Amino acid sequence: xxxxxxxxxxxxxxxxxxxxxxxxxxxxxxxxxxxxxxxxxxxxxxxxxxxxxxxxxxxxxxxxxxxxxxxxxxxxxxxxxxxxxxxxxxxxxxxxxxxxxxxxxxxxxxxxxxxxxxxxxxxxxxxxxxxxxxxxxxxxxxxxxxxxxxxxxxxxxxxxxxxxxxxxxxxxxxxxxxxxxxxxxxxxxxxxxxxxxxxxxxxxxxxxxxxxxxxxxxxxxxxxxxxxxxxxxxxxxxxxxxxxxxxxxxxxxxxxxxxxxxxxxxxxxxxxxxxxxxxxxxxxxxxxxxxxxxxxxxxxxxxxxxxxxx
Numbered sequence: 312x313x314x315x316x317x318x319x320x321x322x323x324x325x326x327x328x329x330x331x332x333x334x335x336x337x338x339x340x341x342x343x344x345x346x347x348x349x350x351x352x353x354x355x356x357x358x359x360x361x362x363x364x365x366x367x368x369x370x371x372x373x374x375x376x377x378x379x380x381x382x383x384x385x386x387x388x389x390x391x392x393x394x395x396x397x398x399x400x401x402x403x404x405x406x407x408x409x410x411x412x413x414x415x416x417x418x419x420x421x422x423x424x425x426x427x428x429x430x431x432x433x434x435x436x437x438x439x440x441x442x443x444x445x446x447x448x449x450x451x452x453x454x455x456x457x458x459x460x461x462x463x464x465x466x467x468x469x470x471x472x473x474x475x476x477x478x479x480x481x482x483x484x485x486x487x488x489x490x491x492x493x494x495x496x497x498x499x500x501x502x503x504x505x506x507x508x509x510x511x512x513x514x515x516x517x518x519x520x521x522x523x524x525x526x527x528x529x530x531x532x533x534x535x536x537x538x539x540x541x542x543x544x545x546x547x548x549x550x551x552x553x554x555x556x557x558x559x560x561x562x563x564x565x566x567x568x569x570x571x572x573x574x575x576x577x578x579x580x581x582x583x584x585x586x587x588x589x590x591x592x593x594x595x596x597x598x599x600x601x602x603x604x605x606x607x608x609x610x611x612x613x614x615x616x617x618x619x620x621x
Contacts, residue, residue: 313374314615315351316358317342322381325604329612330358333619344368351375356615364388369396377401377618379611382598384516401614405466406606407598411514412470414597415542418566419510421591422538425451428588455479460508462501462524463515463543464493471512472496483508487515487524505532510540517544527552533562542597545571554580557589566591 312334319327320340330336334356342350342362351357351372357364360381366389369375378393380402393400420426428449432438438446459475461468461484472482472495482496483504491498501524505511511533515521525539526549533539539562541548550571557565567581573595575581584590 312355312619313337313353314356314358315339315354316381317347317350317362318360319358321360322604322608323599325601325608327608329609330615333612333615347371356618358611359387361387364393366392369393369398377615379614381607381611383407386517399618401618403607403610403614406610407600407603408467408470410600410603411467411542411597412474413600414568414593415467415471415512415514415540416474418540418542418568418591418593419454419512419538422540422564422566423452423454423457423510425449456481457509458483458507460484460499460504460511461496462504462511462513462547463487463521464491464496464498465514467542468512468514469493471514480510487518487521489520501529502532505529506534508537509534510538513539513541513543513547515543515547517546521547523547523549525549525553527556530556531561535560535562537562538564538566540566542568545569545573551580554584558584558586564589564591566593568593568597569595 314330314334314336316336316338318341319338327336327338339350344363347362347368348371351368353374354372355374356377356379357372357375358379358381364378364387369392375398378388378398378400380388380400383402383404385400385402388400390400432446455478457480459480459482461472461482464484464486468484475482483499484493484496485501485504486498524547530552553565556562581590
């Protein structure tokens with residue numbers, strides 16, 4: 312069985328041995344749209360992460376029997392056309408939950424604790440030259456008693472809530488579906504959550520209900536001491552409005568793992584602020600712990616194996 316992975320570099324250095332054991336694996340680091348058309352001619356199983364699988368690509372693979380998404384979201388695949396060709400699509404669910412939860416608190420703790428300043432205080436020599444045993448010139452805050460507003464109380468959001476409880480935080484959430492299924496915490500209207508939360512953490516998918524959900528009006532509702540963290544999808548927050556709000560001190564800071572355009576364009580307003588110290592950025596890496604990537608490969612292999620034996 313010929314298995315083709317069109318953008319394997321997105322997985323880093325993780326071993327593909329579980330997949331290779333199921334057939335002849337040909338893994339390309341990346342593929343342009345034109346290259347992809349040339350590479351799937353004799354492919355029976357297609358693996359993609361962000362490569363778009365459109366009708367042209369499917370038609371270029373006459374032997375194609377299965378499409379495996381190396382992620383949870385399948386918005387890069389034309390599901391309707393695949394179904395019309397009787398080609399099943401399998402994704403991986405839940406592999407990155409622990410990874411994203413940990414990354415969320417990495418950012419929350421960095422923002423609340425003013426971690427970059429404290430680190431630079433020592434490394435720069437300022438602490439050594441100060442003559443004092445401590446530096447309390449930059450304040451930092453405890454999480455205990457603070458309100459965490461979660462946007463999207465799914466698998467990841469609910470796990471974030473449990474960790475936040477361990478820190479003594481108070482939890483509320485906004486349901487992006489319009490139905491507050493979680494009864495453990497209060498479900499609030501978006502405006503109320505934005506105005507009451509000390510930390511807003513976004514864990515929602517990008518769809519017609521969340522695209523542009525948080526813009527200038529919503530950001531203006533936040534406390535000057537509040538922070539926002541986006542671990543969902545970039546298009547949920549208006550990035551230009553966010554850069555302006557944080558720079559102006561309308562809110563204390565922000566952390567982003569995801570962006571409207573990825574990679575982040577060099578001319579993004581997020582990279583041209585007067586107060587970069589108020590931001591924390593990561594290159595869409597929250598999903599990608601070593602363990603999460605290993606789980607993902609195992610799930611892809613399981614999807615292929617179950618298809619073979621079905």
